[in-house]
Amino acid sequence: MGGKKGGKAGRQERAEERQFLEDYRRQQYPRPAVTVDLVVFTVVDADLKVLLVRRRDPPFQGSWALPGGFVRVGDAYDEQGESVDDAAHRELAEETGLPRGSCYLEQLYTFGKPGRDPRTRVVSVAYFALVSADKAPLVRAGTDAAAVRWASVGHEVNRSRLAFDHAEILDTALTRIRGKLDYSPIAFELVPLTFTIAELRAAYEAVRGEVLDAANFRRRFAGMLADGLIEQAPGRRLTSTKPAKVYRFAHRRPI
Amino acid sequence: MGGKKGGKAGRQERAEERQFLEDYRRQQYPRPAVTVDLVVFTVVDADLKVLLVRRRDPPFQGSWALPGGFVRVGDAYDEQGESVDDAAHRELAEETGLPRGSCYLEQLYTFGKPGRDPRTRVVSVAYFALVSADKAPLVRAGTDAAAVRWASVGHEVNRSRLAFDHAEILDTALTRIRGKLDYSPIAFELVPLTFTIAELRAAYEAVRGEVLDAANFRRRFAGMLADGLIEQAPGRRLTSTKPAKVYRFAHRRPI
DNA sequence: TCAATAGTGTCTTTCAGACAGTATATA
DNA sequence: TATATACTGTCTGAAAGACACTATTGA
Numbered sequence: 001m002g003g004k005k006g007g008k009a010g011r012q013e014r015a016e017e018r019q020f021l022e023d024y025r026r027q028q029y030p031r032p033a034v035t036v037d038l039v040v041f042t043v044v045d046a047d048l049k050v051l052l053v054r055r056r057d058p059p060f061q062g063s064w065a066l067p068g069g070f071v072r073v074g075d076a077y078d079e080q081g082e083s084v085d086d087a088a089h090r091e092l093a094e095e096t097g098l099p100r101g102s103c104y105l106e107q108l109y110t111f112g113k114p115g116r117d118p119r120t121r122v123v124s125v126a127y128f129a130l131v132s133a134d135k136a137p138l139v140r141a142g143t144d145a146a147a148v149r150w151a152s153v154g155h156e157v158n159r160s161r162l163a164f165d166h167a168e169i170l171d172t173a174l175t176r177i178r179g180k181l182d183y184s185p186i187a188f189e190l191v192p193l194t195f196t197i198a199e200l201r202a203a204y205e206a207v208r209g210e211v212l213d214a215a216n217f218r219r220r221f222a223g224m225l226a227d228g229l230i231e232q233a234p235g236r237r238l239t240s241t242k243p244a245k246v247y248r249f250a251h252r253r254p255i
Numbered sequence: 256m257g258g259k260k261g262g263k264a265g266r267q268e269r270a271e272e273r274q275f276l277e278d279y280r281r282q283q284y285p286r287p288a289v290t291v292d293l294v295v296f297t298v299v300d301a302d303l304k305v306l307l308v309r310r311r312d313p314p315f316q317g318s319w320a321l322p323g324g325f326v327r328v329g330d331a332y333d334e335q336g337e338s339v340d341d342a343a344h345r346e347l348a349e350e351t352g353l354p355r356g357s358c359y360l361e362q363l364y365t366f367g368k369p370g371r372d373p374r375t376r377v378v379s380v381a382y383f384a385l386v387s388a389d390k391a392p393l394v395r396a397g398t399d400a401a402a403v404r405w406a407s408v409g410h411e412v413n414r415s416r417l418a419f420d421h422a423e424i425l426d427t428a429l430t431r432i433r434g435k436l437d438y439s440p441i442a443f444e445l446v447p448l449t450f451t452i453a454e455l456r457a458a459y460e461a462v463r464g465e466v467l468d469a470a471n472f473r474r475r476f477a478g479m480l481a482d483g484l485i486e487q488a489p490g491r492r493l494t495s496t497k498p499a500k501v502y503r504f505a506h507r508r509p510i
Numbered sequence: 511t512c513a514a515t516a517g518t519g520t521c522t523t524t525c526a527g528a529c530a531g532t533a534t535a536t537a
Numbered sequence: 538t539a540t541a542t543a544c545t546g547t548c549t550g551a552a553a554g555a556c557a558c559t560a561t562t563g564a
Contacts, residue, residue: 114334
């Protein structure tokens with residue numbers, strides 16, 4: 001094995017060279033900015049609401065938009081920055097003022113068409129969050145009240161006026177939560193830690209946008225009770241003429 | 256309105272300045288590379304298979320991995336590159352040799368933990384694709400046969416040996432298609448354009464990994480027929496002792 | 511005629527929708 | 538006592554699981 005690079009060492013050398021070139025070129029290729037966008041839902045007064053923020057800067061200055069922000073990326077070999085999930089949790093805490101982990105958060109869909117943002121190429125990983133009815137009023141407390149609002153999904157939100165492609169993201173989120181409502185326990189994330197059957201039904205009705213038969217809903221509820229998914233909690237709710245029994249989701253973290 | 260920037264013009268100036276700084280700093284912030292990863296399924300001989308490629312280069316050199324590649328991003332103001340969906344379609348066509356649009360393709364989930372790729376920060380948008388049984392044998396034709404293979408999901412795939420976090424991506428895809436099987440028509444994407452009830456049932460069984468009662472499956476099938484979702488096609492399948500009727504999905508594009 | 515697969519009928523359970531009706535608290 | 542809301546009972550039909558059964562073809 002002399003001058004010509006034909007043997008094992010030669011192959012190894014070529015592989016390393018190719019690797020170097022590949023890595024080098026990849027750094028040179030333009031990369032998109034990556035953001036997280038949040039569709040934060042809550043139900044207050046039997047109405048589904050979504051959290052919007054007013055944009056202070058162009059583009060879409062003054063328009064309402066979904067909250068969101070950039071994923072913090074490191075470029076050091078051993079420090080690549082925060083995960084996309086972490087970025088979503090961080091933004092959710094920043095925008096709502098609620099402690100991290102106190103809301104349900106789930107990845108929704110990734111929106112990656114060119115031209116979404118006129119400034120630069122942005123790929124956005126959208127998440128949806130569910131804020132329980134008792135926490136919703138706390139949200140505006142820590143922030144600039146004029147720049148944050150709970151908008152009614154059914155009436156207030158003028159979809160076409162939302163910034164960027166946020167109307168499409170909102171629609172995707174609505175479809176998702178409406179679909180998941182019947183086969184996953186996400187409705188419990190919209191009510192306080194303890195709740196009456198009527199309160200839970202109101203959450204279902206708000207999300208689906210239609211009234212449900214109270215008797216049939218109660219029967220489904222009885223099934224969950226039998227399965228141990230929910231359990232009765234001490235006390236009664238005194239908000240109406242006849243006090244109602246209070247329940248809690250059995251597998252819910254107590255924060 | 257003299258020296259102090261207190262009026263309308265002053266606010267405007269500050270806004271532009273802030274905008275400039277924001278844009279400038281954003282360009283300076285490190286960005287992640289964005290890739291698409293593909294989980295390409297097919298069913299042959301009543302067995303669910305996934306397409307794997309052998310890595311020629313480090314990291315994970317020699318390991319099997321899901322096919323994928325970088326999203327092509329432009330940095331010009333008016334040319335931001337291809338969409339993430341387009342990147343997935345392009346990669347699918349490149350890796351399989353099948354014409355664009357001939358397979359079902361759906362976004363799955365975005366994987367964005369730091370350290371996924373030891374070289375640099377990579378956010379990967381995963382998609383799953385379904386290749387019909389008749390197209391599956393054509394896949395290896397155009398590519399380096401030694402570097403591409405259909406691996407049996409149930410037996411062959413050694414999950415822990417897959418490169419990067421591809422085992423997790425594969426599991427996510429499996430959960431997704433198993434869930435969607437019962438409430439969406441994705442099973443039709445796994446069988447040829449015309450198919451017998453037994454062939455469709457074999458596809459269901461392969462995905463779910465369990466046998467189904469033939470009579471009950473036939474009854475569900477009859478419901479689809481009554482709903483106009485599927486319709487009988489001319490001819491009969493002669494592969495077994497007694498020829499079976501042949502059907503086709505009514506709303507399927509004829510490519 | 512036999513074996514193998516295509517195809518049918520039926521019993522049971524479960525569950526959802528519709529809706530009539532009862533119970534119990536407050537005002 | 539009136540009324541609003543909590544809560545119960547029942548009828549119906551659709552759909553799924555289990556499984557016995559018949560029909561039709563090629564070998």
